[in-house]
Amino acid sequence: MANIQPLGQRVLVKRLDADEVSAGGIVLPDTAKEKPQEAEVISLGTGGKDEDGKTIEFTVKVGDKVLISKYGGTDVKVDGQDLLILSESDILGIVS
Amino acid sequence: MANIQPLGQRVLVKRLDADEVSAGGIVLPDTAKEKPQEAEVISLGTGGKDEDGKTIEFTVKVGDKVLISKYGGTDVKVDGQDLLILSESDILGIVS
Amino acid sequence: MANIQPLGQRVLVKRLDADEVSAGGIVLPDTAKEKPQEAEVISLGTGGKDEDGKTIEFTVKVGDKVLISKYGGTDVKVDGQDLLILSESDILGIVS
């Protein structure tokens, strides 16, 4: 499968279908202007650097289930999967 | 119940129904363009860091009743509860 | 009565009716796009911090009569009183 390395503080995530929601049973509303959705982190970006040249760490890690805003980021379809590249700052939270 | 860990300076709050308003009897107007609402803080974000690398403290704490602007943040429904993820800077005040 | 502690550089003020205007007889125009109004400061926010970690002082104090822009801030009704939470930087001046 093709590999996508996101640039900078971006992450690559895979949208989760309704039947893939977490065991806790999160149901995401389908009507709000800004609909959140669950997704799984596939890969992290090349990262950014702070003012002292140190690489800024990502808070999320590969495999995390995250809540994202429906209209953030850019959709990419890879090998039939709906993927999304978005900035880590557009991830609302981690579901566990 | 599923757990949601907000990222960065975000907090997770639970909207309070009218019959859950504080003993002091705050009635929130339903007509203004930007309607404030009462909510209870459920969990705090992973936090941010200031320029010296020190974690920025949250002013609110879990269990606080807070006033929020109706249109701020992103709604999430978890186990039948209306939750909201919003930046702490969008919390107007703490009700006691 | 319920107590509201504004967050950060916000202040809580109580709008003053026309018959509560200052002795000096300030009459506020009712037609301008941005109508100023008189209000009394009820409580100060938790404050912010400058770059050296020192708390930023408020210029206004509880009890001050202030001029505010009509459309700034967020209205809150507490125990029948029209209150308003707004940033101190949106206060135009102090009336004495």
Added chain:
Amino acid sequence: MANIQPLGQRVLVKRLDADEVSAGGIVLPDTAKEKPQEAEVISLGTGGKDEDGKTIEFTVKVGDKVLISKYGGTDVKVDGQDLLILSESDILGIVS
């Protein structure tokens, strides 16, 4: 007469009628989108502070006749006089 102490870098000015224009005979156009007007400085704000904590000086002083943009600032009527609270940075120039 009621006293208004502007906050921060704001100043309080009194609009000058056409028959109060400066001896030099400045006539201000009445058609432009952004109409300048003459006004007299009534009082200076509480001032701001620079990064070293030193108070930033005002360039205008009480009594100065100044040119202001018609739509800047906020109108206040005090004891029958048309006053205006605006940021010093919105004053275009001093007339002498």
Added chain:
Amino acid sequence: MANIQPLGQRVLVKRLDADEVSAGGIVLPDTAKEKPQEAEVISLGTGGKDEDGKTIEFTVKVGDKVLISKYGGTDVKVDGQDLLILSESDILGIVS
């Protein structure tokens, strides 16, 4: 004649009529969305200060013929002359 002292980095300029264009024969297009015009610098502002407190020098000087954008700045009519107060950064170039 009334004197106008522009504030900060602003300059006061006098629009030049078509028959006052420079000897080189610059003809300014009358159709573009943002029409440049020739003007002569009448007076310089009180200036600004850089981070070390040193006054920032003006690049233009009194008497310079300059190209300005038609819609920048604010028109002022003084003793029958069309004057304009604008920021030096809105001057496109000096004609010689």
Added chain:
Amino acid sequence: MANIQPLGQRVLVKRLDADEVSAGGIVLPDTAKEKPQEAEVISLGTGGKDEDGKTIEFTVKVGDKVLISKYGGTDVKVDGQDLLILSESDILGIVS
């Protein structure tokens, strides 16, 4: 063939046709508001400098297959090829 040297942090890329997509079989959706596309990096810009005067390195290199947003950058046609000049920060990721 004419050579184009992008300025600053810009890069010059060549859009890839559908039959030029990577072996992994990435199919890009044609309906989204912001359609990503695959492109190949042709040349890097002259670069920028950080606060210490050091040249900022590019993360992508000539020959990289990258994902770009359809509406970012500026199209240029050179010798019959569809090229695009865009900021490196508008490149979403590298495909391998």
Added chain:
Amino acid sequence: MANIQPLGQRVLVKRLDADEVSAGGIVLPDTAKEKPQEAEVISLGTGGKDEDGKTIEFTVKVGDKVLISKYGGTDVKVDGQDLLILSESDILGIVS
């Protein structure tokens, strides 16, 4: 001919007609929302200064053929020639 000295980081360029395009045969599309065009650099601005007071160097030089965005900058007609004053940062690349 009249001389125009651009201010700051601006440059003065002369638009090139289609029959003046570079030998490499760059054909610029005429339909895109933001149409790039070829131009030749006529003169450089007075320059800006960085935080240490050192003059910032221009990357382009007089005589360079450059690609510019059609809607950037301000048109000026001098002695029958279509000239344009624009910021160097709006130049996309150098053609050689």
